[in-house]
Amino acid sequence: MKSRNNQHSWSFLSKIFALLVVVIIVSGGYTFYNAKGFSYLSNDPEACNNCHIMNEVYANYMSDPHSLKIDGKQKATCSDCHLPHGFVSKWIAKAQSGIGHGYAFTFKLDDLPVNLSANEKSKKIVQQNCINCHGDYAGNVVNPTIHEGNNTQSLQCVSCHENVGHRRGF
Numbered sequence: 001m002k003s004r005n006n007q008h009s010w011s012f013l014s015k016i017f018a019l020l021v022v023v024i025i026v027s028g029g030y031t032f033y034n035a036k037g038f039s040y041l042s043n044d045p046e047a048c049n050n051c052h053i054m055n056e057v058y059a060n061y062m063s064d065p066h067s068l069k070i071d072g073k074q075k076a077t078c079s080d081c082h083l084p085h086g087f088v089s090k091w092i093a094k095a096q097s098g099i100g101h102g103y104a105f106t107f108k109l110d111d112l113p114v115n116l117s118a119n120e121k122s123k124k125i126v127q128q129n130c131i132n133c134h135g136d137y138a139g140n141v142v143n144p145t146i147h148e149g150n151n152t153q154s155l156q157c158v159s160c161h162e163n164v165g166h167r168r169g170f
């Protein structure tokens with residue numbers, strides 16, 4: 001049989017825990033709302049410009065032919081170039097990137113780069129997406145079958161087209 005003091009202390013701890021959970025949920029919701037969190041679930045390039053360090057990249061993209069709209073839709077969005085095209089792999093990559101960016105912008109403010117640059121994984125995704133869209137007429141220059149695994153004998157698209165999409169960060 002429990003004593004009255006033991007029940008009282010558990011009741012008090014339960015209330016503190018419940019209050020802490022509510023504070024975390026409310027502050028997380030507030031942050032998600034102010035950070036335009038739902039926009040990251042879209043393919044809209046404006047979502048990539050939510051972060052101020054992307055202003056120049058976004059302006060470059062908007063002046064690039066890939067941003068031209070056909071029937072109200074861009075030829076290519078940021079997601080079309082920077083994320084895998086498979087449904088599951090796209091959302092995994094998007095989640096990994098979002099968690100990484102969220103962590104950096106929350107806890108590493110002193111270490112943030114002035115401009116983002118592509119890591120090796122991102123470079124491989126961009127190369128594959130270039131081939132997916134332009135392989136039919138660029139196949140003679142960039143042989144995608146040679147660029148499998150660690151073999152880097154094939155030419156990278158951005159070797160010649162470094163300013164396509166945006167002018168920095170690759």
